[in-house]
Amino acid sequence: MYTSETTIRVHYALTDQMGVVYHGHYAQFYEIGRTDAIRALGFTYKNIEAMGIIMPVIDLHLKFLLPAKYDDLITVKTFLKEIPQSHKVIFYGEIYNEKNQLLNIGEVTMYFMESQTMKKCLMPEALNLKLQQFF
Amino acid sequence: MYTSETTIRVHYALTDQMGVVYHGHYAQFYEIGRTDAIRALGFTYKNIEAMGIIMPVIDLHLKFLLPAKYDDLITVKTFLKEIPQSHKVIFYGEIYNEKNQLLNIGEVTMYFMESQTMKKCLMPEALNLKLQQFF
Amino acid sequence: MYTSETTIRVHYALTDQMGVVYHGHYAQFYEIGRTDAIRALGFTYKNIEAMGIIMPVIDLHLKFLLPAKYDDLITVKTFLKEIPQSHKVIFYGEIYNEKNQLLNIGEVTMYFMESQTMKKCLMPEALNLKLQQFF
Amino acid sequence: MYTSETTIRVHYALTDQMGVVYHGHYAQFYEIGRTDAIRALGFTYKNIEAMGIIMPVIDLHLKFLLPAKYDDLITVKTFLKEIPQSHKVIFYGEIYNEKNQLLNIGEVTMYFMESQTMKKCLMPEALNLKLQQFF
Secondary structure, three states: OEEEEEEEEOOHHHEOOOOOEOHHHHHHHHHHHHHHHHHOOOOOHHHHHHOOEEOOEEEEEEEEOOOOOOOOEEEEEEEEOOOOOOOEEEEEEEEEOOOOOEEEEEEEEEEOEEOOOOOEOOOOHHHHHHHHOOO | OEEEEEEEEOOHHHEOOOOOEOHHHHHHHHHHHHHHHHHOOOOOHHHHHHOOEEOOEEEEEEEEOOOOOOOOEEEEEEEEOOOOOOOEEEEEEEEEOOOOOEEEEEEEEEEOEEOOOOOEOOOOHHHHHHHHOOO | OEEEEEEEEOOHHHEOOOOOEOHHHHHHHHHHHHHHHHHOOOOOHHHHHHOOEEOOEEEEEEEEOOOOOOOOEEEEEEEEOOOOOOOEEEEEEEEEOOOOOEEEEEEEEEEOEEOOOOOEOOOOHHHHHHHHOOO | OEEEEEEEEOOHHHEOOOOOEOHHHHHHHHHHHHHHHHHOOOOOHHHHHHOOEEOOEEEEEEEEOOOOOOOOEEEEEEEEOOOOOOOEEEEEEEEEOOOOOEEEEEEEEEEOEEOOOOOEOOOOHHHHHHHHOOO
16 A cells, blocks of 8 residues: 655635635645655656646545644545556545544545546556555 | 526636646535525525534535536536435535536535534424425 | 626635635636626637637735625626727726625736737737727 | 745646636735744734634735746745734735746735724734844
8 A cells, every 4th residue: 555644734715614624625635645645656746747647536525524623734644555457546535633633534536537638548657666666 | 305406607716727627616516506405495504504503514425527617607406305304414416517418416415513512403493394395 | 998797696615714705715706707797798708718818817906895704695896997908908896795885896907818829919809899889 | 024934835726727826826825924924933823813813804916927837836935024013914925936936926914803893903912022023
């Protein structure tokens, strides 16, 4: 399994009048965690797009256990449980606050697609090689 | 079943550099659909909060079939399949573009909670009464 | 002078924990007002981009008089005080709530630029023609 | 003068289909810079709110020189040119990319207000004391 951790400080724009982070904004936390997970491999999602491959999200499933609040320093844990063998990849995630309370559980499924043809494709080989060592 | 429809024009801020609506923003489309569904009952979510009840989202599940694009006039359909009998309510949703293509399927689960005590509670009776006629 | 009006319902995602609309989100209100102003001419900003012209914002100046709140039905008034004679266009705006209180005053300056070359250019002639009748 | 620097990685949600950061989102960059400037004093904006004081933005003026792009690691410089003597405080800001190109210049004016009464007030004395050493 490949895992990665990112910390994010919750800023005001992310809160809503309930005094907590708006539920829709957690997608951004997982996005940041995911791109940092790729960056930690010595690679970037920007590289992937430059190679003509995009990774649209096709399924987003979030469970809200406890709210993240303004100024919280949250930790996003990103998990890749297996090396993607097809055009589909699933990133699992968990978000914790500074008291190490689990706030949120996420599951984000994406496709690899050629941006030119919009056809599904496999993970770039370069990224595959980077991941091998963790599995 | 209670159903409701809302149209939303996609503005620039919602797009990302993939040229489509950023996946995290669909939560807002369903929020707008949901509040319009409540408003169509002659009630508002603002009323509910004024009664001391908040409705935090505890589960968000979105399936992305086709992308919404800039300037699309999308239709959000909101479905309440049953009158909530407990502290939990599930809103089902579908998003269509002007060609009537199904773009997105959503399922948003919320709790009824007393804002003072943060304890789970039942749906306000006034809202329950409004809903009876549809079931 | 060319003027246009748009109404927008403030949804939850736009609020922050101060219980009002987050200041950064007013840019979106003016964007929506501006594109509706163009649409009311029988034209769309999407058309303009399809013609190879983009309109990046180069100056944004907002004055916050009173806060917009959740569920407010605000009116965005958009003013074009003169037909742009150069590569620059200024949209003036005002935002009112349902009590007709002036909440916000905005001034958004944009360039016309060719998306291919990123060179400044003039307003599309087709849009110029549409505007003539108002000046 | 009191100055502070913050770095922010631009994530996908902040981009728009022009391939750059949406203009309205720069307000968030300045917000993050501003709160980090306060934090660097051994204080937090959260503390200020806990003291019953809120700081609504009353004027936002942004100049866009060059666009910030996806995955850019931008630096937000925040300047406080004088210790606020009244209920008003002005934060000046500049945003640079990794090539040290100046992308954006911002000026954000805020009021100190008592959250209970919504009356303008002076800066908290504790914050004033922290700032003295820089002027």
